[in-house]
Amino acid sequence: MAAANYSPPETALIKATRADFDRRDVVQPVHLVQYDDTLPVLAVALYKGGQPWTLPTGADVNLRMDKKDGHYVYNPALGISSDRATVYLAVTAQMTTGYGTFAPVVEVLAGGGVAGMAALRLDIDRNPVQDGMLESTDEYKTVQVLAAEVAANAKIVRDNEAGIQDVHENIEAIKAAPANATAAVASAKEARSWAVGDTGTRPGEGMDNAKYYAALAQQVSQGAVGWYQNYEALYAAHDTGYDGNWAIVGDTDTIWVWDSDTGVWKDTGESSRFANYYDKTQIDALLTAMKSALKTVTVESSAWTTGDYSVAWDDGSTSSYTACATVTVAGVTEDSHIAVSDRTRVTDAVRIVAALEPGAGVAKFYANSVPSAAAVFVVEVSQ
Structure with missing residues (x-):
């Protein structure tokens, strides 16, 4: 049966995207959540070679999708717009049983053969609530069943024909989106590298980032109670302490720690001299030099x-x-x-x-x- 004119219910959840039957370099992703049972409708603006394209008269349109667990979905389109430039496809719950990036295919049949195939992109986020998850199976439904389910499950108005028109009018912005996204990811990764490291993008980043130096500073400062000329002065100021408290005693030039087992301050014998360590000013200068x-x-x-x-x-x-x-x-x-x-x-x-x-x-x-x-x-x- 040839695809017929179709208008989604006013309360249907519409997600606008596009499909180009000659080019694969521009794909506008549709974002969903695993186990989505709201039956959103994909309003797919049709293109060929970067130019708007209309379906041949009498054409059939189907949606093919291969799932990562070996099952598949092969459903017909709900229908097409009156100008034959937009195809409406139902996103069934079976299409969202997995999570990750999927590339379902829009299949156009005309003249006794395949008139065109174009890939879409679904980015499905993992649902953190796995209770009541839907079992993945193969799926093949009729147009009548799909249309009835969409009408029954439509809940809110999202995009409309104006959103689809935006896709036609903003092709250049869509083309630029991958490059802009790549630049944003690179910038974010560089910022993370200098902040906390762990990006694997530059040598030594594990030991020259803000998180690393903050940890060093915390190790030195946490629990410090101060410098005192001798043990008597330390005890006079702090006759009790807590695990982790430490002080520097000038007479011994060593670090003393509070021993909660005996209730006294003990000399660790560790030198309090930090001549082999960079101070904050030196560290700031090194960071500035490395960044510049x-x-x-x-x-x-x-x-x-x-x-x-x-x-x-x-x-x-x-x-x-x-x-x-x-x-x-x-x-x-x-x-x-x-x-x-x-x-x-x-x-x-x-x-x-x-x-x-x-x-x-x-x-x-x-x-x-x-x-x-x-x-x-x-x-x-x-x-």
């Missing part, structure tokens, strides 16, 4: 100048290039050493750049082919 050594440099495509360029290297060799871009970078001098950090995300524009060298307040980038897009580098600067 990493700089993000953007080489715009308009910054390149063509010509004949020769670069002399430290080993006495030279290299010739046909394009140069000079970018201002604070803290760089002609004697600086600069290198591309492994934090640089490789793009087509980055691959084209062949070399770079320092100048007075600038970094010079060289290439034999001018990149058509901006190239973003993370560089390490040392003197």
Whole structure:
């Protein structure tokens, strides 16, 4: 049966997305929660090669989904919009028995064969409440059953035709979303690296982050009751103590601790001299130096100048290039050493750049082919 005109109930939960039958580089994810039994409706705007597309007359539309446990879902579409540019698909509870990222396929049948297939993306978050979980099985339902279930389970109004139109009108924003998300993840990871470490993105991050130095400071300061000239002065100020209390006694230049078993202060014999440790000012200076050594440099495509360029290297060799871009970078001098950090995300524009060298307040980038897009580098600067 060919897909018929369909309008979701006014109280149906609508989630707008898109499907392109020629391109796989732009997928707008739909977010759900495991065991969702609200039967939301996917309003899928149809595209082909980045342009709006309408269904062929008499076409059938189905939804195929392979689940990670080996079961599958193969259901027909609820129907299509009057302009034949949007397909409505029911998200059944069987489609949300698992969690993670899934790629169900929109299948269009026309003229006795397959007229097109396009992937969607479902990001399903794990449901922390597993009581009453639904058993995963294969599923194949009729249009009539799906439509009746959607009508019975629709609860709130979310997106409408205006939301679908937004998808058509904001394609460029949708295209840019993956790159923006990648940049946001990288920025968040770098911030976490300097805050608490554990990201595996830079050498030594486990011992040069804020969490590490805070733990050191806590170890030194927690339980301290102060410095006293002698044992008598310590006892006069603190005739009782608690486990973990400690003090420095000047006469012995050692650390004394409270012994709750005997109820007295005891000399540990450990020196109170901290000459081998950095103080806060020194640590702050080290952190500032390490952070300032990493700089993000953007080489715009308009910054390149063509010509004949020769670069002399430290080993006495030279290299010739046909394009140069000079970018201002604070803290760089002609004697600086600069290198591309492994934090640089490789793009087509980055691959084209062949070399770079320092100048007075600038970094010079060289290439034999001018990149058509901006190239973003993370560089390490040392003197």
